[in-house]
Structures are given as structure tokens and as C-alpha cells.
Amino acid sequence: MSNLSYNNADMAFKSGAANPVLAKLYLTHGIRAEAMNNLPAEDRAGLCDDVTYLIETAGRPSDREMATDILLSLLRHAETHLKQAVAERLSVLDQAPLRLILEFINDDIGVARSVLKNSPVLNDLDLLYIIQSRDSPFWQAIAERQNLGENVVETLVDTKDIETAKVLVENTSVIFSDYALGKIAKLASETDVLNDCLINRSQTARGDFARKIYEYAGDALKQLIAENCGSLSKEVSRKLDEVLMEFTEPTPHHFMPSASMIKAAELFMEQGKINKTLMLNTLKRGQIASFIALFSKFTGLPVAVVIAMLQQKNGRSLAIASKANDLDKTDFLMIFNFTRKIMGEDYLSASHVGATLAYYDRITPDVAKRLMNRSKV
Secondary structure (H helix, E strand, O other), X not given: OOOOOHHHHHHHHHOOOOOHHHHHHHHHOOOOHHHHHHOOHHHHHHHHHHHHHHHHHOOOHHHHHHHHHHHHHHXXXXXXXXXXXXXXXXXXXXOOOHHHHHHHHOOOHHHHHHHHHHOOOOOHHHHHHHHHHOOHHHHHHHHOXXXXXXXXXXXXXXXXXXXXXXXXXXXXXOOOOHHHHHHHHHHHHHOOOOHHHHHHHXXXXXXXXXXXXXXXXXXXXXXXXXXXXXXXXXXXXXXHHHHHHHHHOOOOOOOOOOHHHHHHHHHHHHOOOOOHHHHHHHHHOOOHXXXXXXXXXXXXXXXXXXXXXXXXXXXXXXXXXXXXXXXXXXXXHHHHHHHHHHOOOOOOOHHHHHHHHXXXXXXXXXXXXXXXXXXXX
């Protein structure tokens, strides 16, 4: 503390008498703006530290209120970094004065973020008001809170803000209602920004989350096509159902692509459209069976060999196929990581990934091509 000691403050609180420390601070500095303006920055920082401590340890509401008046006056003339420090300190305090918390929220997001994310003083009604009155950076901070209420989640989703939706999906404590899932699915159908976090969330939720998202997206897609194109032919309807099923149904353990997936891959190959961008985007959407069909045509390897290759935990066969087909290290690593996630593999350690990349670096294109030729039948 600055010129006060914690021991003296504690003794004043325990005596049961009027708090002399607070009384002196109030009389000396009080809530007079001119007194705050004349304080050097170092003294103001010390006083903020003193008064924040008194708020944290005050045993009586009257003492806490007096300290709050003093701190509010100090903060109105404080530098941003000092406000941030006090906000972070009070953001985890169960009995932090609501007036102080609201003062932080009315400041810039740099000051408000910690209380928006953590303060137990804010209830759902407070959060709903903040969502209505502030903008995306404030919504994102609220979306990081643990155990958000259903109304708050739905209101955040209703903002249609992609970055806020991304934070919500990444927050594994958030429970989405059917209404919120439908809204998230609509956003996911309009942008690729949510792809990675949807896949990551699906792993922690054992796949249920992503499947529900795509169920909603699938229904919306069918409705949109029907509204704009009239009735679908049986062939188009069957292909659409097959694509949606790949998203929504639990994937078979062997990840075998269907005949139509293989036919589609053949057509892409004939048209020269199979490239790393197409394959990686297919993986990012979680379409592992379609990726296997594409990768089979891209490498010239049988589907069964590709499946066995992707199930190999050390990634060496995939490294050989990547090197032989001019996929660089970044492409190889992305395919390796995405297939591990989609197949439900446990977390890969840095040493595991490092060993896999080292193998990719060691093998030459010529050796990789010779090994590949042995696998083609």
C-alpha cells in the first residue's frame, strides 16, 4: 500500500468504531474533483490500491459505500492502465459494489473486459442490458463468461455477430437451446469463419454439437432450395440427403466413402479440380469420407489404403503420400491434424507432432514416389 498499512486498516475495521482510515481519506480527498486533479499519478495509484483493499476487506456496508465513493472519484481521473488494474482486481470479488462494476463497463473495452468476463455481481438482467446498449467487443467478452443463462446466450446469438458466435462456440460451458443452435447453424451456412471452432467443439462434445448444427443447417438448406428451385428431382434430392447425412450421422469406423462420393471425386479429377484447397476445405467441414475419396484420386491410391494411412497414428504413410504428391509441410500438417481430430484421436503432444514433421523432412520426393508405387494396385 502507499502510506497506509494493511495492519492499521485491519485494526480499524476490527475495532468496531468508525473507520479512521476511511474517514481521513474521505475528509482529505473525499469526492472533490479538484482534489483528485491535483494528485500526482503515483499518489493516485497508491490511494487506489489502498481503497481497493478496504473495499475487499470491509465488514460493514457503510464502510464499503464510503470507500466506493472515494474510489469512484479517484478512477474518474485515473490513467487507463490503473483502471484496468483495479477492474481486474474487483472482477472476482463477490461483494464488489455494483456502482464500481458499472463504472468500469461504461469505460472502454480494455477496462470493461475483465468485469464482463468474470464479475459475479452482474446478473442476467445486467448482461442483457449491456448487450442491447454496447457493441461487438463487449458481446465477445460476455460470451467468454462461464455458465451463461439461456436468455443471455440467445440474445448474443441474435446479434448475428460472427466473432461473438465464434467465442460462444469455443466456450465449452455454454449450453445452446434449440433456438440458439438454429441461429448458429444459419450463421455457419453463411461463412467459413465458424468451421474450425465447430469441429473443435464437436470433439469436446463427442460429435453431438456439430451433428445438431448440421441437422439445422440441412433443414434450412432443403427449405431454401425448395423455395427457390421448386421440387427437386429424385437424383438431386438423394445427393443432397447423402451430403447432409455425412455431416449429421455418426461416421462408420472405417470411413468408407459411398459410390456417389467416389464418382464425384472421379469427375473432379477429370476436370483437374482436385487440389489442396478443395481437399482441405472438405476436411474443415468434417466430411472425412468425401476427403478420402478425393485423396484417393489425388494420390492414385486405393480407398482402403488411404483409410489405413489416415488411421496410422505416427503419420508416416501420410507424410510419404504428401511428399510424393508435392504437398508442402504446412499442407501435410493440416491434413494430419484435421484427420486426427475428426477420427477422435486423443490430444497430440508437441513431441509426437515434432517426430512426424521430422520424418516428413527426412524423406526425399524420389524415395516417397518409389514407396507410393508399391502401394498402388
